[in-house]
Amino acid sequence: MTTTEKLEVRIKYCGGCNPYFKRENIEETLRASYKFINFSFEDGVFTVAINGCTTSCVSGEVVFNSMESEERIRKKFESFLEKHFIKI
Amino acid sequence: MMNGREYIESLRKYRPVVYFMGRKIQSVADDPVTAPHVNAAALTYELAHDPRYEDVMTATSHLTGEKINRFTHIHQSTEDLVKKVRMMRLLGQKTGSCFQRCVGLDAINAVYITSYDVDEKYKTDYHERVREYVKYVQKKDLMVAGAMTDVKGDRSLRPHEQADKDLYVRVVEKREDGIVVRGAKAHITGAVNSHEILVLPTRAMSEKDKDYAVAFAVPVDAEGVKMIFGRQTNDTRRLDGEIDCGNAKYATVGGEALIIFEDVFVPWDRVFMCGEYDFSAELVEIFATFHRQNYGGCKVGVADVLIGAAASVAECNGVAEASHVVDKITEMIHLAETCWCCSLACSYEGFKTPSGAYMPNQLLANVTKLNITRLPYEWSRLAQDIAGGIIATMPSEKDYANPETRKLIEKYLKGVANVPTEERMRLIRLVENLSIGAELPESMHGAGSPQAQKIMILRRSNLEMKKELAKIIAGILPDDNYRKIRG
Numbered sequence A: 001m002t003t004t005e006k007l008e009v010r011i012k013y014c015g016g017c018n019p020y021f022k023r024e025n026i027e028e029t030l031r032a033s034y035k036f037i038n039f040s041f042e043d044g045v046f047t048v049a050i051n052g053c054t055t056s057c058v059s060g061e062v063v064f065n066s067m068e069s070e071e072r073i074r075k076k077f078e079s080f081l082e083k084h085f086i087k088i
Numbered sequence B: 001m002m003n004g005r006e007y008i009e010s011l012r013k014y015r016p017v018v019y020f021m022g023r024k025i026q027s028v029a030d031d032p033v034t035a036p037h038v039n040a041a042a043l044t045y046e047l048a049h050d051p052r053y054e055d056v057m058t059a060t061s062h063l064t065g066e067k068i069n070r071f072t073h074i075h076q077s078t079e080d081l082v083k084k085v086r087m088m089r090l091l092g093q094k095t096g097s098c099f100q101r102c103v104g105l106d107a108i109n110a111v112y113i114t115s116y117d118v119d120e121k122y123k124t125d126y127h128e129r130v131r132e133y134v135k136y137v138q139k140k141d142l143m144v145a146g147a148m149t150d151v152k153g154d155r156s157l158r159p160h161e162q163a164d165k166d167l168y169v170r171v172v173e174k175r176e177d178g179i180v181v182r183g184a185k186a187h188i189t190g191a192v193n194s195h196e197i198l199v200l201p202t203r204a205m206s207e208k209d210k211d212y213a214v215a216f217a218v219p220v221d222a223e224g225v226k227m228i229f230g231r232q233t234n235d236t237r238r239l240d241g242e243i244d245c246g247n248a249k250y251a252t253v254g255g256e257a258l259i260i261f262e263d264v265f266v267p268w269d270r271v272f273m274c275g276e277y278d279f280s281a282e283l284v285e286i287f288a289t290f291h292r293q294n295y296g297g298c299k300v301g302v303a304d305v306l307i308g309a310a311a312s313v314a315e316c317n318g319v320a321e322a323s324h325v326v327d328k329i330t331e332m333i334h335l336a337e338t339c340w341c342c343s344l345a346c347s348y349e350g351f352k353t354p355s356g357a358y359m360p361n362q363l364l365a366n367v368t369k370l371n372i373t374r375l376p377y378e379w380s381r382l383a384q385d386i387a388g389g390i391i392a393t394m395p396s397e398k399d400y401a402n403p404e405t406r407k408l409i410e411k412y413l414k415g416v417a418n419v420p421t422e423e424r425m426r427l428i429r430l431v432e433n434l435s436i437g438a439e440l441p442e443s444m445h446g447a448g449s450p451q452a453q454k455i456m457i458l459r460r461s462n463l464e465m466k467k468e469l470a471k472i473i474a475g476i477l478p479d480d481n482y483r484k485i486r487g
Helices: A024-033 A070-084 B004-011 B035-049 B078-095 B102-122 B126-140 B207-212 B235-239 B277-317 B323-348 B362-372 B375-387 B397-401 B403-412 B421-436 B439-445 B450-460 B463-473 B480-486
Strands: A007-013 A037-040 A046-050 A062-064 B017-020 B023-025 B058-060 B067-069 B144-147 B170-174 B178-189 B196-199 B214-219 B225-229 B256-267 B271-274
Touching: A024 A037, A024 A046, A024 A070, A046 A070, A062 A070, B004 B035, B035 B067, B035 B078, B078 B277, B078 B323, B102 B126, B102 B144, B102 B196, B102 B271, B102 B277, B126 B271, B144 B178, B170 B207, B178 B196, B178 B214, B178 B271, B207 B277, B214 B256, B271 B277, B277 B323, B277 B362, B277 B375, B277 B421, B277 B439, B277 B450, B323 B362, B323 B375, B362 B375, B362 B450, B375 B421, B375 B439, B397 B403, B403 B421, B421 B439
Parallel strands: A007 A037, A007 A046, A046 A062, B017 B225, B144 B196
Antiparallel strands: B017 B023, B058 B067, B170 B178, B178 B256, B196 B214, B214 B271, B225 B256
16 A cells, blocks of 8 residues: 555544443554554544444544444545545 | 425326225225325425425425425535434424335435436436436425335345245346336335335345346336235224224324235336345335434424323313423433434434435444334333323213213313313324334334344444543553653
């Protein structure tokens, strides 16, 4: 996987009142899979919303709200990246 | 949109084949056994025209932009989901019974969502067919009976393993112009007085069950459709008069029927799933979520009537101010409102599906319904406690009508001086109707039996997280938060 530019991507968690799965797994998968991206909780050119349930209290350009395999997490994230920012 | 009278009149144009107690019902709109159920459903039409109720009873179609009855609406927001349960409570209050039309509403929403997902995977065109069908239902303001529960035969066997292959509804023939289906659906609410039947599969299917993974719609009087109307406790009191029924105008529960499909032809434009067995479980789960959402609305509306009846009987008996009676009435209200909270919560916590339609939170919808398998038994027990043993021993309406016994009943069943005896008798019969008859088993098994909800509740909960929480608090796992504040 290669890219020519470095992206700033914001991660935004929902409040985590009663998550149906371990939300942190999504963040960990993203950070481990895309070393060339700077994930931050403050700013970014787009937002990855990590919700603990289908209520989806927070929104973003890429939204997670259920337990996903690492492969599906990557697929969802990359499909947005390729559509709007970089070729992978 | 039709009003109540127009709905009743519309039923007279259909010719469904309906049997009850060994005879054929000629007109469900007019037969004394089915007419009260028709009346309950008619209120779903009538109240949509009443400015006092139209905010919850109507919606704007996302397909046509027109004002429609909410019972034909595809939910477009969590606000729609909340209004749906508000509509349920309202109608429970106005009928004191089941008004039946929610099943079809839930079925069209479930098939709308699932057909989209099926098309995404298989590049089929089911979703477009569903959209066209929903438009038709909205335009004609039809009542749709949702038909899910198969008769199931040997419950330990899958559909294709049954000795008799017809014990789950199945496709027996695929033709160029459509399919032919055979089988039966049980406990179908409002079936005899609907315009349409929307059939859904009843369980998860395997590849060998492919023929049983079928969803379709037919008119109630389609050739080959036969219905046998089910018995209820005290149902033939309807033939004897009014007071003994308790709720003579709107009956009890929905009026359920066994529907038999004897090689019924369904054209392709009315087929919404045909062999996609891997989506059968999704369809069932979504339908169940919608239907379980309702019960903290409709049953609580009926509970409002029962609470009012119990409190009024206490007044008739001169004990309304007794502290234990006040306490029991308060407890009934608390139980009912607890269920109401559940329905609101699962609606407010609803979410948008890929189809664009919204559905309720699945965990909370199942919690709603599981509470309804329990709490109505308690509020009914309290109502019986308050009303007294007379709910099971009171002389009949015919004895009240008999001049020889009427005066005796008037004299000896009198409560407080300022309430007529007949008023007391009517309220006692209403308590009997709402707390003894078919109402309770319907609470138990309607929208699925308790174990079905428990399976979903466990599946939708995060038990691993709860164990981790416990281990952190018990000092078994590290507590990052504690380390941050105390080092």
